[in-house]
Amino acid sequence: MTEKIARVVVDVPASNIDRFFDYLIPDHLLGALEVGMRVIVPFGNRTIMGYVLHTVNETTLDESRLKAIKATLDVQPVLTKELIDLGQWLAESTMSFFISSFQAMLPQALKATYDKSLHRLEEPKNQQLADLFDGRDYIAFDELSEHIPLRVINEEIKEKTVEWDYHVTTNESYKFVQMVEVVGTEAEFDAYLAELTKQSKKQFELVQYFLDHPATQPLKQVLSENQTTRNTLNKLKDHQLIRLVKQQVNRDPYQGQTEKTIPLTLAPQQQAALDAIVSKMDQNLPDTFLLHGVTGSGKTEVYLQAIDHAIKQGKEAIVLVPEISLTPMMVERFKRRFGDAVAVLHSALSKGERFDEWRKIQKKQVSVAVGARSAIFAPFENLGMIIIDEEHESTYKQEDHPRYHVRDVAKKRAIYHACPVVLGTATPTLETYARAKKGVYHLIEMPERINQSVMPKVTIQDMREELHQGNRTMFSRQLKEAIQQRIDKQEQVVLFLNRRGYSTFVMCRDCGHTVECPDCDISLTYHQRDHRLKCHYCNYSEPMPKVCPNCESESIRFFGTGTEKVEEALNETFPEARIIRMDVDTTRKKGAHERLLKQFGKKQADILLGTQMIAKGLDFPDVTLVGVLAADGLLNLPDFRAAEKTFQLLTQVSGRAGRHELTGEVIIQTYTPEHYSVLFAKEYDYHGFFKQEMTLRKAYQYPPYYFLTLITVTHENRLKAEEVTRVIQKLLNKHLTEQAIILGPTPSPIERIKGRYRFQCMVKYKDEPDLMTVLRKILKHYEAESNKNQLMIHIDLNPQQLM
Numbered sequence: 142m143t144e145k146i147a148r149v150v151v152d153v154p155a156s157n158i159d160r161f162f163d164y165l166i167p168d169h170l171l172g173a174l175e176v177g178m179r180v181i182v183p184f185g186n187r188t189i190m191g192y193v194l195h196t197v198n199e200t201t202l203d204e205s206r207l208k209a210i211k212a213t214l215d216v217q218p219v220l221t222k223e224l225i226d227l228g229q230w231l232a233e234s235t236m237s238f239f240i241s242s243f244q245a246m247l248p249q250a251l252k253a254t255y256d257k258s259l260h261r262l263e264e265p266k267n268q269q270l271a272d273l274f275d276g277r278d279y280i281a282f283d284e285l286s287e288h289i290p291l292r293v294i295n296e297e298i299k300e301k302t303v304e305w306d307y308h309v310t311t312n313e314s315y316k317f318v319q320m321v322e323v324v325g326t327e328a329e330f331d332a333y334l335a336e337l338t339k340q341s342k343k344q345f346e347l348v349q350y351f352l353d354h355p356a357t358q359p360l361k362q363v364l365s366e367n368q369t370t371r372n373t374l375n376k377l378k379d380h381q382l383i384r385l386v387k388q389q390v391n392r393d394p395y396q397g398q399t400e401k402t403i404p405l406t407l408a409p410q411q412q413a414a415l416d417a418i419v420s421k422m423d424q425n426l427p428d429t430f431l432l433h434g435v436t437g438s439g440k441t442e443v444y445l446q447a448i449d450h451a452i453k454q455g456k457e458a459i460v461l462v463p464e465i466s467l468t469p470m471m472v473e474r475f476k477r478r479f480g481d482a483v484a485v486l487h488s489a490l491s492k493g494e495r496f497d498e499w500r501k502i503q504k505k506q507v508s509v510a511v512g513a514r515s516a517i518f519a520p521f522e523n524l525g526m527i528i529i530d531e532e533h534e535s536t537y538k539q540e541d542h543p544r545y546h547v548r549d550v551a552k553k554r555a556i557y558h559a560c561p562v563v564l565g566t567a568t569p570t571l572e573t574y575a576r577a578k579k580g581v582y583h584l585i586e587m588p589e590r591i592n593q594s595v596m597p598k599v600t601i602q603d604m605r606e607e608l609h610q611g612n613r614t615m616f617s618r619q620l621k622e623a624i625q626q627r628i629d630k631q632e633q634v635v636l637f638l639n640r641r642g643y644s645t646f647v648m649c650r651d652c653g654h655t656v657e658c659p660d661c662d663i664s665l666t667y668h669q670r671d672h673r674l675k676c677h678y679c680n681y682s683e684p685m686p687k688v689c690p691n692c693e694s695e696s697i698r699f700f701g702t703g704t705e706k707v708e709e710a711l712n713e714t715f716p717e718a719r720i721i722r723m724d725v726d727t728t729r730k731k732g733a734h735e736r737l738l739k740q741f742g743k744k745q746a747d748i749l750l751g752t753q754m755i756a757k758g759l760d761f762p763d764v765t766l767v768g769v770l771a772a773d774g775l776l777n778l779p780d781f782r783a784a785e786k787t788f789q790l791l792t793q794v795s796g797r798a799g800r801h802e803l804t805g806e807v808i809i810q811t812y813t814p815e816h817y818s819v820l821f822a823k824e825y826d827y828h829g830f831f832k833q834e835m836t837l838r839k840a841y842q843y844p845p846y847y848f849l850t851l852i853t854v855t856h857e858n859r860l861k862a863e864e865v866t867r868v869i870q871k872l873l874n875k876h877l878t879e880q881a882i883i884l885g886p887t888p889s890p891i892e893r894i895k896g897r898y899r900f901q902c903m904v905k906y907k908d909e910p911d912l913m914t915v916l917r918k919i920l921k922h923y924e925a926e927s928n929k930n931q932l933m934i935h936i937d938l939n940p941q942q943l944m
């Protein structure tokens with residue numbers, strides 16, 4: 142590289158800094174610095190990290206005033222040329238900062254952290270400060286803040302006796318193991334033996350061992366095989382017969398996999414799907430497929446064989462799986478087919494493990510990346526295909542800056558690599574299915590389960606009816622009976638409780654008062670473990686009150702059904718049953734998720750009780766009953782996708798039963814048995830549901846008929862939040878076409894979070910070429926106030942959550 146100026150995006154997420162800065166490439170970096178590397182640059186009076194995006198020979202600024210790059214943090218670029226363009230596109234299309242977009246694309250370990258310290262230029266005037274320096278040139282900020290008031294420091298800075306200095310450190314950590322290398326010759330070993338006395342039995346053994354095992358091997362292994370200690374070994378080291386060296390190794394979180402699987406003979410519907418995908422791959426066409434296959438139709442096997450095809454052509458593949466289905470079982474299916482060619486990017490891994498997995502991709506040691514959302518940015522350079530499994534999952538949309546949807550990023554990357562994208566699911570989003578029907582996507586239907594196994598029979602239990610019959614428990618009589626049968630037959634049961642239904646709130650039976658968070662507009666949730674009420678949005682918690690804070694009545698109780706409560710009720714009703722409960726509380730520890738599922742798989746429990754996290758991907762042969770305790774939880778959310786989400790969830794959950802020889806049964810308990818999402822889910826009728834839901838979406842002007850953009854304004858002052866939202870609404874009204882529907886200002890469904898009031902304005906539109914421009918102007922207008930964090934404006938294009 143001969144250019145002498147680098148364009149750098151710096152690590153400061155603020156709107157007035159959201160652009161490129163030019164830096165001189167100093168002589169010692171000429172030739173070493175490459176586009177896509179992280180660098181350390183001076184910025185204002187600080188030193189910060191940045192990414193080199195371009196190199197040029199001319200700057201529009203006065204070249205003599207350019208500052209120089211201080212150092213590079215990488216020897217190999219962390220961003221490929223494709224990712225540099227992708228990051229810029231990402232920032233623009235989601236209205237995010239460049240720096241946020243690039244950081245979203247890289248593993249956490251590559252983020253920079255900054256240490257601040259005070260640098261002594263001459264002897265400080267303040268004696269206390271001078272004493273603290275005690276001959277040193279630097280004092281770390283932490284040490285300083287304990288002893289010296291900030292005022293004193295500011296005065297000294299004015300006197301130019303000291304200055305702040307910033308050091309950039311990064312977190313990428315490599316794992317090393319100690320290796321023992323044999324360096325002595327045989328003659329030298331012999332000479333050493335001759336010196337030894339009879340007592341040195343251990344040394345004799347060790348010499349013999351190294352003569353037999355001259356290859357370099359891990360220290361741990363040497364010690365354990367010789368049952369000896371480091372001290373004993375050190376004698377050989379002192380005689381320069383062996384040497385200890387550090388060797389970098391990859392952490393491998395998925396060690397010890399069993400034998401490989403071979404491709405299965407495909408069923409006709411699978412073969413047709415594979416042929417269609419492979420043909421686009423061979424033609425290098427960036428087309429998108431919707432693989433609509435019922436649960437158990439063999440979608441995963443199609444993915445595996447399509448990936449195999451890509452690998453055989455020397456290409457790579459990305460497979461995205463929702464976080465909660467990224468179970469060890471799922472990972473194993475890929476690992477067992479492709480062995481070491483697979484990297485797994487999963488947030489349950491430690492930061493270091495994730496970094497090592499990412500580096501396997503960067504170093505081209507693997508051809509397949511399996512992972513959750515952010516794996517879409519895997520730095521492959523020769524992609525053959527991208528698969529998004531369970532494409533309907535709402536977690537594929539990032540809710541924080543940059544607010545991207547993985548589907549859009551996949552399509553963008555597919556164009557660059559000229560490779561197909563496959564969206565797989567049993568319950569496509571309405572947007573996706575509508576596109577497939579219009580021919581924008583290629584539709585592949587797989588309506589049958591493998592081996593003609595039938596979908597389990599679904600029955601609906603009307604819980605209102607149960608109540609009328611005097612059944613006040615949380616299990617309908619039919620479900621109770623069905624569970625008992627399974628316990629008797631030693632078959633297994635999965636009981637599913639909706640996450641929303643699991644929130645238990647506290648209400649006074651006398652006055653109806655509910656206990657809410659003082660800072661957020663939401664009821665507190667009762668946690669049995671520590672007998673406290675907690676807010677799910679901020680960290681507020683308080684003890685469970687003994688009397689109603691409003692009327693002092695003692696009839697204050699918690700309502701709703703939490704997993705803990707269900708577990709208790711199960712224990713009472715089925716004292717002999719062994720139960721595994723899976724929820725956020727029992728799976729917090731690393732590896733807990735895996736351990737609980739393993740126990741259930743080994744039939745160490747009869748009932749698996751859990752939230753969302755058990756709805757997907759589980760495949761246990763002895764599960765013959767699936768119960769849904771409160772199907773309504775999602776239906777009551779203030780969200781136009783409530784019915785869609787309910788349908789998806791019920792379908793997914795039902796798919797967990799009877800996947801093998803034993804036939805399965807599903808029981809859904811609900812207070813709204815007549816709701817179409819419940820009825821269509823019972824019949825596994827996606828097309829029926831799609832038709833009905835589309836009618837409603839059209840009538841109420843929602844996606845896929847309209848695009849949405851949600852603007853949320855938050856401020857500590859309620860009036861201010863509302864007023865700004867009103868101004869925005871008016872501006873949009875003025876600048877958008879007459880077809881655009883602009884709603885608001887209205888308070889957000891959760892009106893206050895962490896003490897900030899929230900108002901929103903919703904835009905529904907079909908085609909508004911100026912929308913982004915207008916929104917950018919609005920953001921610019923409020924820039925000063927936003928930078929001080931008083932006012933926050935969130936813009937969410939195609940929002941998945943309307944809360």
Ligand code: ADP
Nearest residue numbers: 405406407408435436437438439440441442591
């Ligand atoms: P999906 O991903 O659509 O839910 P899977 O790929 O998990 O379906 O397949 C369901 C079950 O059928 C799995 O146990 C899988 O091993 C098995 N299976 C898939 N394809 C075949 C095939 N062609 N022949 C035999 N068994 C198959």
Ligand code: ZN
Nearest residue numbers: 658661676679
């Ligand atoms: Zn709160």
Ligand code: ZN
Nearest residue numbers: 649652689692
């Ligand atoms: Zn009360």
